[in-house]
Amino acid sequence: MRTDFDFTPYRRSTVGFDHLFDLLEKGQRSETSDGYPAFDIVRDADDRFRITLAVPGFKAEDIEIVAQQNQLTVSGKPDEEDATRVYLHRGIGRRAFERRFQLADYIEVGSASFADGLLAIELNRVVPEAMKPRKIEIGGSPDNPRRIEAPRDKALEDA
Known part of the structure; x- marks a missing residue:
């Protein structure tokens, strides 16, 4: 339920x-x-991810990967040669599909590889320099260095 x-x-x-x-x-x-x-999503490192889809029976030419804004779309359409075959049993799913993945900000699609019926798509988090933390130097002139002093106790000075 x-x-x-x-x-x-x-x-x-x-x-x-x-x-x-x-x-x-x-x-x-x-x-x-x-x-x-079926698919897996793996974190390879803090800023690297990999999506692996199981697409047995497909060829690389049958699959299209489109990255647009914050969305990754993977679609597959089997070729038409399969229609001429007569199957006695068909257990390997080989139908058209479209799988969408929402990507977080600054996630870019790197490369894709296809081997042994598995499609692997590499993703990288690329944070712009303007968004990264930066250390700010405290300025001051050598004549007037910034120094923090405790207030003087008048009673101790007179003693």
């Missing part, structure tokens, strides 16, 4: 998170609920 989560109370009490709630609600109403094709 699957119940959808209601984000309405959170939408009323937050500002600027509409995009996040839209993504969560869209994930609940997933377009590909049958889970085809």
Whole structure:
């Protein structure tokens, strides 16, 4: 039994998170609920990820990968030569598919490779220099160095 989560109370009490709630609600109403094709998402390092899709029976030419804004779309359409074959049993799913992945900000699609029925897509987090933390030097002239001193106790000076 699957119940959808209601984000309405959170939408009323937050500002600027509409995009996040839209993504969560869209994930609940997933377009590909049958889970085809199967996939893994692996974190290779802090800023590197890999999506691997199991696409047996497909050729590299049958698959299209499109990265646009914060979305990665992988689609596959088997070639037409398969229609001439007569199958006694067909256990390997080889139907057209479209799988979408929402990418976080600054995630860029690197490269893709295809071997042994597995499609691997490399993703990298590339944070712009302007967004990275930077150390700020404290300025001051040599004549007037910045020094913090405790207030002097007049009673100690007179003694």
